[in-house]
Amino acid sequence: MDVERWALDVFAMKSQQTIRLIEPSQLLRDFSPTRRYFIGVSGGRDSIALLNLLIDLGYKNLVVCHLNHQLRGASSRGDARFVERIARNLKLDCEIGSTDVGALAKQSKLSIETAARFARLTFFIEVARRRRCPRIFLAHNADDLVETALLNLFRGAGPGGMAAMRKISTHRIGKTQLTILRPLLGVWRSEINSYISQRHLEFREDATNAVLHSSRNKIRHRILPDIEKQFGRDVRKTIWRAAQIWSEEEALLDSLVSLETILAANLAVAALRKMPVALQRRAILRWLRARKVANVSFDIVENVRSLVEPGTKIAKVNLPRDQHARRRAGKIFVE
Structure with a gap:
């Protein structure tokens, strides 16, 4: 050649x-x-x-x-x-x-x-x-x-x-x-x-x-280099795969929350109580975001979810930027 x-x-x-x-x-x-x-x-x-x-x-x-x-x-x-x-x-x-x-x-x-x-x-x-x-x-x-x-x-x-x-x-x-x-x-x-x-x-x-x-x-x-020393280079791929699985499951949860729930002015407590906990969290998360509540974290979602618990005496929880979520007459709303 x-x-x-x-x-x-x-x-x-x-x-x-x-x-x-x-x-x-x-x-x-x-x-x-x-x-x-x-x-x-x-x-x-x-x-x-x-x-x-x-x-x-x-x-x-x-x-x-x-x-x-x-x-x-x-x-x-x-x-x-x-x-x-x-x-x-x-x-x-x-x-x-x-x-x-x-x-x-x-x-x-x-x-x-x-x-x-x-x-x-x-x-x-x-x-x-x-x-x-x-x-x-x-x-x-x-x-x-x-x-x-x-x-x-x-x-x-x-x-x-x-x-x-x-x-x-x-x-x-x-x-x-x-x-x-x-x-x-x-x-x-x-x-x-x-x-x-x-x-x-x-x-x-x-x-x-x-x-x-x-x-x-x-x-x-x-942190990642230290983890790799202990578990090998493939640990990144393992975390990546896990994130992909979580992403797909997140998409499934999103699809199970109806548009009517997200866009409603109030959340119905009775309807939320019938949902599995994971779906309660997802409904509350998307509803709060639709209400323009800032920086919605897991703790904020859990605080709002506490309003749904049977027998709870909590009727109001704090939200960021001086907003509140309140339960009254079987409904949860933002004020």
Whole structure:
């Protein structure tokens, strides 16, 4: 075989390996590339990989969305400029927003991570409303799902929190609903790194990902490696599979709660008492969220469920932001 032929064969083999590094998920097959989508791009490895993967698969009608969290000064501004340049080079529309997440966290008494997530969702939904496009791709990967499942477990979450993330989820603020698509939930960070390396893709490195101040980074850099030393590398896949099972069971519970129950102004105590405990919790959770109750946790759901217990003398429980759930005449309502 001559040298030129050998070089061509090696190049073809490497190209095929690169393509196989991130295989399109079934989710992508269900969403046509001819439609319009937003894509959240931080400038980091994951979002840059997803952006290039979607373009390779024929998703040309993309709008790049980036929120400057104002947490890292000049670095945050540099991220925004980088994303703008990437979008411009790819001839894609770009939406750049900015929120002082530190101030939001302090004002709302939230963690930085929770405030950042809320700020991003608010920004995405505002852009969706203005642009009249209800779909966005986000680049959460399999490692993100595992870390989130553990984080939620340590915070005392129920099955909903252990499900961590879903490939498809919907969020609503006001009259605007946004469908979030996560096609990389089955792809590991190491696979994304290989994809980035073999494609020679430019990205921004967030130095705070290596700092151990946040709970997520402690899980990523300390807790998970320690667990792997004890139980082996496959522990991540085990947690990932468990999260998938929880997600599927969550979807089943959601389907068993009627729309009438969720949208009703009041919850009927007699009807709740006939439900299994798991279904009681799910009905209360979705009903509270439909009532715009903020930060609905397991403890809040249990407090409201205490109003359903036969013989209870409790008639009122506290909710966040000075709201209350009250039982009167066989009905539970928010005031």
